[in-house]
Amino acid sequence: MGLLIILAAAVTLAWLLWAILPTCYHKYLRRHLLRRQNGAERVLLLSFDDGPDPRYTPQLLDLLHEYGIPANFFVSGSAAAAAPQLIHRMQEEGHCIGLHGYRHANQWLLGPKAAARELTTGLVVLRGLGIEPYAYRPPYGNLTLYTLWLLRKHNLRLTLWSVMAQDWRGDTAEAILQRLRRRCRPGSIICLHDGCAGTAVADSAAATIEALRSFLPEMQAAGYRFLRLSEIKRADDPCRTEVLYGEA
Numbered sequence: 001m002g003l004l005i006i007l008a009a010a011v012t013l014a015w016l017l018w019a020i021l022p023t024c025y026h027k028y029l030r031r032h033l034l035r036r037q038n039g040a041e042r043v044l045l046l047s048f049d050d051g052p053d054p055r056y057t058p059q060l061l062d063l064l065h066e067y068g069i070p071a072n073f074f075v076s077g078s079a080a081a082a083a084p085q086l087i088h089r090m091q092e093e094g095h096c097i098g099l100h101g102y103r104h105a106n107q108w109l110l111g112p113k114a115a116a117r118e119l120t121t122g123l124v125v126l127r128g129l130g131i132e133p134y135a136y137r138p139p140y141g142n143l144t145l146y147t148l149w150l151l152r153k154h155n156l157r158l159t160l161w162s163v164m165a166q167d168w169r170g171d172t173a174e175a176i177l178q179r180l181r182r183r184c185r186p187g188s189i190i191c192l193h194d195g196c197a198g199t200a201v202a203d204s205a206a207a208t209i210e211a212l213r214s215f216l217p218e219m220q221a222a223g224y225r226f227l228r229l230s231e232i233k234r235a236d237d238p239c240r241t242e243v244l245y246g247e248a
């Protein structure tokens with residue numbers, strides 16, 4: 001009995017150190033904000049996960065084009081392989097493309113071999129389309145120590161978010177818009193969804209796009225500028241928690 005308790009405690013501790021603590025640190029303790037070294041500026045980073053989706057991504061790209069706003073797409077490798085024309089369009093229209101795994105697998109539930117395969121298969125798909133991604137967002141924001149090691153090995157930058165509008169749940173456009181208005185501030189990294197490769201409700205991206213029809217011009221009128229990931233550089237100091245952009 002005593003041995004079983006010790007074993008259970010050891011397994012729990014190992015799981016905490018392997019998965020829970022690294023995820024909590026990166027997801028909740030780090031500040032995912034854009035911050036210019038010389039002071040605050042009205043900038044936002046708009047990012048979309050789980051696409052591309054042939055029904056919604058073209059509508060979203062049209063909307064972004066209408067307002068001249070660059071976005072950052074964290075695409076699923078399997079969805080990208082199924083709709084390569086949308087990846088090319090994103091690239092041609094000046095958007096940044098990052099990786100969101102291959103089949104949207106939760107890194108917590110994968111052994112090392114499967115975790116490596118999930119990442120490298122997604123990379124192979126994107127490279128086959130002429131894209132060398134340098135940013136990665138893990139599905140559900142869940143990661144392990146091994147995920148961090150893989151990112152370092154493949155020179156991928158972990159990119160999470162500071163504003164999640166819960167747009168995958170099938171809420172109305174108005175509810176999503178209110179959340180965006182309430183939560184965004186200078187430097188926010190906004191996470192939305194243009195597809196349902198993950199757990200999003202099938203047509204939830206329609207409401208996301210509808211919300212953006214109001215949100216994007218409002219933010220522009222308020223003086224906000226939207227950034228690409230390629231404009232952001234990592235701080236030289238590894239202890240610094242904000243990401244920096246532009247000239248120091």
Ligand SMILES: [Zn+2]
Pocket residue numbers: 049050100104139140198199
């Ligand atoms: Zn996702």
